[in-house]
Amino acid sequence: MMRRIKSLSFGRDEAGVSLVEIVIAMFILALMSVSVLPLLIGGVQTSVVNSGGVAANGLAESQLVSLQTEFPNSADSSCSQVALKAAKGIADPSSGATADIEVGACPTTYPGVVSVTVLGYRPGSATPVVTLNSAILVTSA
Secondary structure (H helix, E strand, O other), rough: OOOOOOOOOOOOOHOOOOOHHHHHHHHHHHHHHHHHHHHHHHHHHHHHHHHHHHHHHHHHHHHHHHHHHHHOOOOOOOOHHOOOOOOEEEOOOOOEEEEEEEOOOOOOOOOEEEEEEEEEEEOOOOOOEEEEEEEEEEEOO
């Protein structure tokens, strides 16, 4: 004897997903997508601004490290040599960031220290986003 397998039959209400349900689901998905879009745009804009700040910071730091390497505290350095390193508009061609090196006044007695400030600017900006200060030991005028 063979048993007959009863086939599953669905009523009219359980037949599947209707076109109206698909349209409603797509509408809800579109609303959720539109609400997330401003967050994505804001994130991209913030990323662009931050990348300019990072570039300015990197350029300013590299300029300060270069000065500290050129004038180590153990060397015989003159204030006039350090003063010659003052510069404006040092550019980083890869990022467009710029930096300025400002050298303070020479000390009245030697050995002494001269202050050095490196300012870093975002590409196209006139306001510094990073200010790095240091002091360099000088042994003569």
